[in-house]
Amino acid sequence: MMDMLKEMAMFAQVIESGSFSAAALQLGVNTSAVSRHVSRLEAHMGGRLLQRSTRSFALTELGKEVYAGCARLVQAARETQALAGSYSQSPTGIIRVSAPIVFGQVWLAPRLQGFLDTYPDVDIRLTLMDSTIDLIDEGVDLAIRISRELAPGLAARPLGKMRYVLVATPGYLRQHGNPSMPEELSAHRCIYLGYAAFGDQWAMQRGKQQCQVQVSTRLTINNSSAILAAVLAGGGIGLVPDFTAEAAIATGQVQVILPDWDFCEPYTGNIYAVYTPGKHLALKIRALIDYLLK
Template sequence: MDMLKEMAIFAQVVDSGGFSAAARHLGVTTSAVSRHVGRLETHLGGRLLLRTTRSLSLTELGEQVHAACARMLSTAREVHAMAGSYSARPNGVIRVSAPVVFGQTWLAPRLPGFLGTYPEVDVRLTLNDRTIDLAEDGIDLAIRIARELSPGLAARPLCAMRYVLVAAPAYLAQHGAPATPAELAAHHCCYLGYGRFGPDWSLRRGDEQVSVSIASRLTINNSAAIVALAETGGAIGLVPDFAAAAALAAGRLQPVLADWEFGEPYTGSIHAVYTPGRHLALKVRALIDYLVQAA
């Protein structure tokens, strides 16, 4: 146990590439660093470093000792992270990424409650529909809507998601409500229209399954905009349920063919994803738990 400090300083010398750089990193004098390394060499009974005025290299013993010191420091950091995860209150900044409309309609309204519960935590929310790299973009937690998640990520399910057909009362009064999926072909319909979100829809009701192809004069790549269009009475909109929830609750929109469910690609689940690790930061764990309970 008496060698722990010397081992940490020796590892810093190797990682920094020299005594002076290690001293600057540690905030001590170069001579102090040299004394600690010398004591470690004396205790181990062998040279760890070959030093010249211009270079520094490890001896065979030094390579083995440095590997052991690196493992020791890694373990120490894990213990520190464990303590921070379980014994402290959540604190610090959480950087969160979410799809635009889900962030606007579902996530953002729930964040004030979380901030009120955890006054020492700040949230930096970025809304973006592209799939971001958590490590590269410095994101602690991302919300993903998908049937399958990318490998290499840990995830907690938040809630199920389904696409729904909605229309304004004025549209239904003028054009009538379709009674079957086949009748949708005679209506004005608006959907996302990009990537896999095309005009060929597969719907299921119990044991029944039908397919219908929609010829639409207007597609919009944003579900909030489709909801806004539908509220004007311009079309029947196909949107995620969270996008239409407020308008349905207020009566501005009404469900269409509510007993039918859409298949691929108009289906998925919503997950909170994060970089896997042995010890998840307490602030991130707290936000995930809060969102799961609020779902």
């Protein structure tokens, strides 16, 4: 039975990794060992679990059912491991963290060293990506997400709010003027996220007062740090998340334009620390969340 449990875990890792070689790398064994364990599991199950070719594989009908059971087994093992960590006297182990690229660069990464100094027995593996991942499939313990609503089936702690701000350099504003109303933005060069759903139609509000303005631009960028760099080069007025411009605002490199105006939803969101729900949250993860909240 113990050998079969090991074979089931290896089979699940093969499917999650996408190849035998990738699974071997994750498990720290050679590829032939992984292949032998999968073959033994097939013998136990009395049928083929994979249709293999030289470059890829596909799950058979039996393989799909067996993988579902193996995945539940692996998840139960992870929850048991987290249970052990939650009762430790102090946080220990590795925390795998995922965060949006720019938020991770400018806000999260600079704060992690303080956490590591506070908890010397904890290591962090931070991955920055803007795509939404499945925490279980990717083996992520904690994900930072900025969203109005979170997908069901996740536990989360709110870390704060994010709002968009308009910024420009003092030099640009001296040369082109400082807008006092949103309608004046149409006369300026504006830079914003190219993939944003709102495009060049910006809905803004101040209290109960609302307006919509169409802006003009010759430049859109899919990264807010790059937008700020273009603004610092005198490129115009940039629309960026507040955390992107925080340091530049503090040093006076840029000024906030129309600070009493907000972008209408959905152009703002909450910042969440997201994790897989369970009865027991590992002490290391709880410690990191608490640290970020401070």
